[in-house]
Structure formats: C-alpha cells, structure tokens
Amino acid sequence: MALKQTNRKARQNLETGLGTNTALNGGRFFHKNGQPNMHIRGMRLMERLNIYHSLLTMPQWKFLVVVVIFFLSVNLLFAGVYIWIGLDHLSGMVANTWSEKFGEAYFFSAQTFTTVGYGRINPVGIAASFVASLEALTGLMSFAVVTGLMYGRFARPRAFIRFSEKALFAPFQGGLAIMFRMVPFTRNYLVNVEVRTTLAIQELEDGVAKNRFYSLPLQLSRANTLTANWTLVHVINEESPLYGLTHQDLLASKAEMLVFVEGFDESFSNTVISKTSYNAEDFVYGAKFRAMYHPNETQTATVLELDLLNAYDELPLPDNCSYQKA
Template sequence: MAIHKPGKKDIDNTGLNSRATTKYARFINKDGSPNVVWRGSGILDRYSIYHYLINIPNWKFILLIFGYYMLINLLFAGIYYVGCQNHLLGLIKGTPFETFEEVYFFSSQTLTTVGYGRISPEGLLTNTIASTEALIGILTLAIITGLLYGRFVKPKAYIRYSDNAVIAPFQDGKGLMFRLLPIKNARLSEVIVTLTASMMIEENGKTINKYYSLPMQFNTINSLYLSWTIVHPINEDSPIWGMSMQELEEADFEFMVYLKAYDEDFSNTVISRTSYTFDEILNGSKFIPMYYDSEEGEGTIIDASKLNDYTETPESRI
C-alpha cells in the first residue's frame, strides 16, 4: 500500500468519492463513460429515454428501430388476423401463413401511411384500429426523425486513444505517456487536457482513496491535426515519483483523462474522457512515430494503424 507523501497535494474537486476505503473497479471506462451503478431509485429516475437513444451506438439505434417496426407490425397484424379478417376488403385468404402475411403487410402499409389501396378496412371497429395504427405511425416517424437529427448534429470529440500508456525515457529522466489521435476529419482547436490520478493511500493508519493532479509537459495546444503524445514527467513534482510498478498496483493506480476542445465545424465545445489503470501501463517502452512526410511532397502522412505501436526501452523501467 502506498504511503501518503508530504508535499504531494491531493485534490478533491474530481466529483468522485475521495474517502473510499476499497476500490473494486476503475472509475472511468475506456470509452469515457462513468463506471457507476445506480441503486435505490426507480428506473424512471435513473434513465432518460431521450438521452439513451441519443447516445447509444449507431448499430444499436438501427436495430432498435427495426425491432420496434417489426414488433408493432406483428402486434397489429395479430389483431387484424384474429378479429378483423372479415372486415378487410380485398384480403386474399389462403393458408394461415398466407393470410397472416396479407394482414402483416397491410399493417406495415397502414403504419407507414403508404396505403396501396388493395386492402381497405370496413366497419367502425376495424377502421378505428387502422386509424389508431396510422396515428402511431405518424408519431413514430416524427420521433425517429427528431432522434436521427439530434444524433446527426450532436457535437462529438472524435478522439482515439492508445490502448496503453507507457513509462518511457523523457529528457534526462522518465515520463508517463499515452497517445491520442483525431479521427473523422475533426477540426479541433484550443485543446486542453487534464490528468487526475487515483490511488489508495495509507494515511494516519487508515486506507483511503485520494486524487492527485498529474502535471504535464504541456496541457494545451492551439490545434490538433496530428497525433499528440501526452507526457507526465516523473520527477519530484510527480505523485508517483519513486514508486515501482508493484507499488502502483498495490495502490490500485488509475489516471483519468479529461479533454476539452473547440470543434470548428460545429462551433461548439466538445469533451472526451478515458482512463488507464496500472495494468494498462507498459513499463519500459516508448511509442513508435506514426507520421512522416510524404515522398511526393503532398503533406504529412499519418498512419493511424500505428497508434498503439511501441518498442521496449528497459532503461526507462521504474
């Protein structure tokens, strides 16, 4: 267990619990989401459907739309099949499967308000069911359109981080480093990065969790077009100065990355987060350069496939 070091000022503005006596998992997931599980409140208090649908991955959103479309059509097709067959003019009856196929596609035409016209409802009850389905279809289309627009225009920091951090040679000593890269033609300026370390510390005979600011070589750049290697010099000002990898493991070391930048395309501020735990730190390694000049003189070439490439440097082990 790491011992509290006088002179290494801890911070308490992280928004996380600074008095935990045991740490079971990382605070920030690799994708930047907080690793928090809510208990003791209702599901409506814990979740917002809008925020969930805005933030889920594209493949989940698409599957959810298709799943909803299939489910609502199956529901109304079942209603038509069970109680409305004799009130659907133009319905061609055959085997049970063929009849259900007919009412299913009638349902899809009603839901989307296409209405080809071959099958039409007759009678108050069947017309009421069909008009209700048409209303649901119109409302669904409006909601999905709004969600698609919201997802499309939502500002997002398209940043890819290296899978691992490294302990590498830096100036006359060593440094804790990781690398990041802008993707998807992101135009980011006024980029600011903040690093916060979390460690289980023994203080006054008690084990508590404390947070420390990790000073960087520099934490601000005007524009981010190439890869950026963030460096925390391991010197007398570092909270991990003099610590070995075993001590970092015993301290359950994790450092959290907070990036804020101005997106020139959206004219808005974007934020990105991630974290690295002690087992994601490569002791005695350095990153391999991932950009070089074009032989044709066309500009700088960035090889994104080398974001995680490194070579071992045993002399920089701690």
C-alpha cells in the first residue's frame, strides 16, 4: 500500500538512477551488503559469469578451492593424454599395476605443469615431447594468471566498513531522529569521509503508486577521518520526509533508507566506496546505541569494542512524538 505524499517540504533526490515505477521493481533496491538486488537475464553464459570479475571478488576460500580444482583437473587431463599416447613413451616409470602407472603419469604431469621436472621420468618421442612442452607452456601461463589475480585481490581497494544491523528511531534534542552507525574493522583508516542517505518510499501520484526518493540530510555528513565508530543522525523535523509517518506507514509503503559512503584510503592511495540499506523491518523505535569505545586500564589509549556495533538500549520516545511501533 502506497502513501499519499505527506510532506512536500522534503527535497526529492532525482539522481539515484533507480526507477520510479513500482510495478517494474521487486523487493528492496539494495541488499544489506550493498549489492544491488538485481537478477540479470538475457546475457550469454560467459558474459554473465564474467570470470575475471568473479575470481577477483569471490570469497578467499572459494578462490583457493577454484585454484586447487583447476590444478587437479588440468593435470588429470594431461595424464589422460599421456595414457592415450601410450605409457611406453614415458621413460623411467616405476610401476606394475594400472593404478601405479596412472599415478606415475599424473605426477609427471604435475611436475611438467609446475616446471619442476625431477628428471626420473622423461618423454620419449615427438608426441609425448610435444604434449609435455604444451603442458609446460600452459603451466607458465596459468601461474602468471593466478599470480595476477592474487595480487589484484590483495591490492584491490576496499572500504573495510561494517554497518549496524538496525537503524534506530531515538529521542534526540527534545524530538526524534533516526540513527545508524558504522565502524572501520581493519587498520585501513579513511580520511575525507562523506556519507549520503536517501529515503526510497512508495507514494500515490494521481492514484498510481510511484517510487519517490528523498534526501535525508544528516546532522554531520562529513568527517576528516574515520578511526572509530561514527553514528549518523537524521533529525526528523518538518522538512524531513519521515515527518508524520508511523512505523506502520513505513512498512506499508516499503520504505528503504539507502546509505552511500565514500572516503580516501591512505593505505591504497585511492578512493573507496561502501553501500548498505535499511528497510522498514530494520527500523527499531525507542532505542539508543551503546557506547563502543572507552579508555584502557592505564588511561593511555582508547579501546574500540567491535562486538558492540549492534548493541542498543530501549528508551521511551518523547511524549510529543506519535511514531508508534507497527
């Protein structure tokens, strides 16, 4: 159920790049991890896979599994070729059973692929020598590609930022504000950090539901450096698109708060970007975040408790606020 436009003082954001027709999109615009909620169809298999991008961005354990499977598969393929040519073309084999012969061929393939070449087994004849030289070339090229991918994975600029799971509607300066927070979780500290937030909400226009996007001005949207947690605050006043809307209203209109963070990482000497979103189910009414940092025992340094990122305490809303829970 879409809402009638309730606050015309709020400033619309026309630069989101997202569609306004509610019938043409399903679910939220962005996942919590910042990835667009978009399934792409109509692309050819290789274009859809985008192997380079996939290998560069997949989790570390998946990348290692792919490399190991590729190594085992290539050697299995070349071992099969040597067996097809004839094991009598591999001199120096010490094997009696078929499994031992296959093992000798497989590990000769592994030695050739890695250019180790112990020398006990060597190819005899043009066919086996040609396959061995082709495998050595394949191994050199494969190691070059894997080395480049590993360097790219380690050197790729990333914003190591974690966001709170919930956004809180909390008492603030005698009124109400919506708050969320973020924190760096490595030593890649950012400078010149800027945060932009946008509210996506469904509204009725001439009886037709439309997606509308409104800027959510933050009390503080820029910071010279980000070394500890940062709580972002949007004050809900008469100019806020959230003004006068209850939790039930936001649920019914499929409200979503989009968050975009940009900063300069001195370690990478590059600009990094991070994104997340909060939908109406992620809103908590009547709560305030707990402090995440405190002095150490000797009062000589500050301790940042990452485990407290999502910790909050319930607080009553001000009497002059009518933002009931759903």
